[in-house]
Amino acid sequence: MFNLMKTAILMAAITALFIVIGGMLGGHEGMVLALLFALAMNFFSYWFSDKMVLRMTNAQEVDQNSAPQFYGLVKELAAKAELPMPKVYLINEDSPNAFATGRNPEHAAVAATTGILRILSNRELRGVMAHELAHVKHRDILISTIAATMAGAISALANMAMLFGSRGSDGRSGNPIAGILVAILAPMAAGLIQMSISRAREYEADRGGAEIAQDPEALASALDKIHRYASGIPFDAxxxxxxTAQMMIMNPLTASGLSQLFSTHPATADRVARLMEMARTGSYPG
Structure with missing residues (x-):
């Protein structure tokens, strides 16, 4: 319920932001157009944002025939977590990573890169996919998926503002407000992600994943290995x-500057330490 409330607040905030920007750029007509665009974006984000994120990351659906070992692993963990079987995707990227998406457990999907399948042992991979299924079980995949598509829409709006505010037909400078918007909209998109996605959700998914797999050490080992490999291998998509970086089990961004604003993950060392403490104390069911 809390995540649904956060999602509704996020959608309302984006609608208000679009209306204000539309008014600044185009007056009353701009406000009306921005409202229509925001309403359409909200509808699209709720029903189709998962498909958009999967398309952004070039994920390809697999099944029991095309990826029997990986698909079977997810099926086993979903049963342990008492979740409906999600759709399973692979991403042809060397960078090791994984994420979950969807609007609810009945319409969920999990995805992993081919790189993560290569570097992790089967035990470590179970820990990672259990983490992603914990996101599904906690129902925090909707807001992260919507936040990703909304942030993408804001970035697109910044590009539109740049075109709007470039130069008129007489060769003179266009709307100076547009230039200011270009400077603030991209950081605003990053701030949107920061406000919507709590770092605490990763700690909770780590704990939930350890409980599902009954193996906190496996996830700790996987996180440490992903951290060491991912820093040197770019995730092009x-x-x-x-x-989309905030959806991954670990932030894969390598660029400096603005891209770092999209980091929503706690330090890997802290996550590993918490998981190892769980393993030491046995503070998980089973």
């Missing part, structure tokens, strides 16, 4: 769509 996410570099082109940094708004």
């Amino acid at each position: 996410v570099e082109h769509h940094p708004e």
